[in-house]
Amino acid sequence: MNIVGIHPGHDASLALVKNGRLVHSVAMERFSGVKKSHIIKFEYFERFLWDCGLQIDDIDYFTMAFWNAENVPWLNIYSPPNEHYPLSIFGRDNVDVGILNHLDVHHTGQENWRPSFVEGIGYTLPNLWDRLRKPFISQSFRHKLVAPLHLTVQGSNKIFKGYFVDHHTSHASAAFYTSPFEKSVIFTVDATGREPDETSGMFLGDGHRINLFKNPQYMYGTFYDSATEFCGLGPGLEKAGVLMGLAAYGNISLKAQDNWKKWTRPYSKRGETEDVTYDDWLFHQISGDYPYVRTMIPQIINKEPNHYMYTREFQKVYSKEQSTSQHVMNVAADIQFIAERSLVHYAHKLFKEASNLHDNNLCVAGGTFLNCNANYKVMTESGFQRMHMFPACGDDGLSAGSALYVNHQVKEQPRLHYEPKDIMYLGYDYSNDGYDSPYVEYDLDLDIVSQEIADGKIICWYQGRAEMGPRALGNRSFICDARRKDMKDIINSRVKFREWYRPFAPVVLNEYKDEWFRMDFESPFMLFTVPCKKPFDIPSGVHIDNTARVQTLKRSDNTKFYDLIKSFYNLTGVPVVMNTSLNIKGRPIVETPEQAIELFNESDVDILVINDKMYYKNKLKNG
Ligand SMILES: [Fe+2]
Numbered sequence: 001m002n003i004v005g006i007h008p009g010h011d012a013s014l015a016l017v018k019n020g021r022l023v024h025s026v027a028m029e030r031f032s033g034v035k036k037s038h039i040i041k042f043e044y045f046e047r048f049l050w051d052c053g054l055q056i057d058d059i060d061y062f063t064m065a066f067w068n069a070e071n072v073p074w075l076n077i078y079s080p081p082n083e084h085y086p087l088s089i090f091g092r093d094n095v096d097v098g099i100l101n102h103l104d105v106h107h108t109g110q111e112n113w114r115p116s117f118v119e120g121i122g123y124t125l126p127n128l129w130d131r132l133r134k135p136f137i138s139q140s141f142r143h144k145l146v147a148p149l150h151l152t153v154q155g156s157n158k159i160f161k162g163y164f165v166d167h168h169t170s171h172a173s174a175a176f177y178t179s180p181f182e183k184s185v186i187f188t189v190d191a192t193g194r195e196p197d198e199t200s201g202m203f204l205g206d207g208h209r210i211n212l213f214k215n216p217q218y219m220y221g222t223f224y225d226s227a228t229e230f231c232g233l234g235p236g237l238e239k240a241g242v243l244m245g246l247a248a249y250g251n252i253s254l255k256a257q258d259n260w261k262k263w264t265r266p267y268s269k270r271g272e273t274e275d276v277t278y279d280d281w282l283f284h285q286i287s288g289d290y291p292y293v294r295t296m297i298p299q300i301i302n303k304e305p306n307h308y309m310y311t312r313e314f315q316k317v318y319s320k321e322q323s324t325s326q327h328v329m330n331v332a333a334d335i336q337f338i339a340e341r342s343l344v345h346y347a348h349k350l351f352k353e354a355s356n357l358h359d360n361n362l363c364v365a366g367g368t369f370l371n372c373n374a375n376y377k378v379m380t381e382s383g384f385q386r387m388h389m390f391p392a393c394g395d396d397g398l399s400a401g402s403a404l405y406v407n408h409q410v411k412e413q414p415r416l417h418y419e420p421k422d423i424m425y426l427g428y429d430y431s432n433d434g435y436d437s438p439y440v441e442y443d444l445d446l447d448i449v450s451q452e453i454a455d456g457k458i459i460c461w462y463q464g465r466a467e468m469g470p471r472a473l474g475n476r477s478f479i480c481d482a483r484r485k486d487m488k489d490i491i492n493s494r495v496k497f498r499e500w501y502r503p504f505a506p507v508v509l510n511e512y513k514d515e516w517f518r519m520d521f522e523s524p525f526m527l528f529t530v531p532c533k534k535p536f537d538i539p540s541g542v543h544i545d546n547t548a549r550v551q552t553l554k555r556s557d558n559t560k561f562y563d564l565i566k567s568f569y570n571l572t573g574v575p576v577v578m579n580t581s582l583n584i585k586g587r588p589i590v591e592t593p594e595q596a597i598e599l600f601n602e603s604d605v606d607i608l609v610i611n612d613k614m615y616y617k618n619k620l621k622n623g
Helices: 042-052 127-131 167-176 220-230 236-247 254-263 278-287 293-301 326-353 372-381 395-410 420-424 446-454 487-496 510-516 559-572 593-602
Strands: 002-007 013-018 021-027 061-066 074-077 087-089 146-153 160-166 183-189 200-206 209-214 361-365 386-388 459-462 476-480 506-509 528-531 547-553 576-581 607-610 613-616
Touching: 002 395, 013 042, 013 395, 021 042, 021 395, 061 167, 061 395, 146 395, 160 167, 160 395, 167 183, 167 200, 167 209, 167 361, 167 395, 183 326, 209 395, 220 236, 220 278, 220 326, 236 326, 236 372, 254 278, 254 326, 278 326, 326 361, 326 372, 361 372, 372 386, 372 528, 372 547, 446 459, 446 559, 446 607, 459 593, 476 487, 487 576, 506 510, 506 559, 510 547, 547 559, 559 576, 593 607
Parallel strands: 002 061, 061 160, 074 087, 074 146, 183 361, 361 386, 459 607, 506 547
Antiparallel strands: 002 013, 013 021, 146 160, 183 200, 200 209, 459 476, 476 576, 506 576, 528 547, 607 613
């Protein structure tokens, strides 16, 4: 049975569950070269099928992680709407327009299908509109968690069966069904929901079933996105992690320490003390400055022509230049502190309320749990003994989550076991496809590469299947020496060009993790930021507060990468190297060997490794 999952929002992705097992998933940004791309062109869809070895007619079910399931039971993919199938996604008329979140507000006709993310104009996070209307108050999701649909696909005469799966249920499924837990509670948090108070969910996982436990009405994920923009850092969707990096330079205020619980209480418990523009009110409480959205309200509320073009650009509180002032750093510190305390608080409440239902296991999902600092606090302070997340824990994981939900919950297929490596590298393996390189080819020698790293060289490291999720986990990475104090600046000035205050991450051989870091758990997906015990030994791998977003690596998860670091350890006595994603600022991680060569050509890097071959920048074939 082949179940193809489609996530057509930002961080669009495709996934395949084959005979009960998640075997392939890819974010469309890897195909398009545009970060967080929301478009699934027909050629990407065909390429995905080719990579999976499938024909369209081999597909038994489609699944979609979607806000509004029940209103669109008939759908075309890549075909124009017709009488029987009045709705179309990626149809010929709108092939370049991904369906984003517009169905959550307007869902009746093609004319309302406009992107809420308008590239080149600015950015509009979908909740701007939501933030201006009064949220409903509820204790449960008001729509079905799954709804059947029928659809046609260009290139096939078959009428396919499919399912819409609720957004947070899809997040929960990606985490739980890939976890090693028979029983677990699942906490999902992100920045958007079908209704404003549905930006979080708590679920119970038991065997092959997931059920909604409660809607905690935790809405801070939305605020974190807005606040990123108010701080002058750029679109919240892309830059929330930057705020987290900046926060380490600030001081947490007494006001935040006194008020975080009140500021993050569930919506229904807020009473009338705040108005509906809650994000703006809260930002004012924290910073003392007010985002002037009120000047926009008449145009937006009256839906004047182009009202949807108003964006948070109009709401900027601080400029890009101001974003690194001590004041904004302090604001960032408060925002991050509140995120950490409140997530621990809600997770602990869940721990207590469902105490006989979780065996001390917690799964988390949703873009908010890309907050690695908060993840460490939740792991160590909420009471749970074990914690699991899917490496693509943001919306890129929704295609896999929706497909897994239908496989297990709807089709009642039994759970299967996944090792970390089974979900880290879900992309295509180009090893057998040829490529041309202008450089002299040498057989890979790990000892030579580790010596070059120790000598201060930067390595372009490209191997096998692509990672799924935002992190490079050893198959598409720049590797260099974290012991060198200046390496952070060198890699930033030569290849990454990132904000100066953003840290780089280390990878440590698993058996040395507690010698180097304060952790008694594993972090194979690089989603926990932990205190470093020897920060002065790896100065480029730690942040200003001596923490590191560490990846722990077992040989069974990536033999060649492990052996490379082991060789470096034998040489230097340090079982740690820096591992940062193989991309340049603003671009997604490279997908193909050709792209790796192109990046190598363009950047000031010394050595390129592709699978079992290595190349030197100064050794051209015709040189
Ligand atoms: Fe989400």
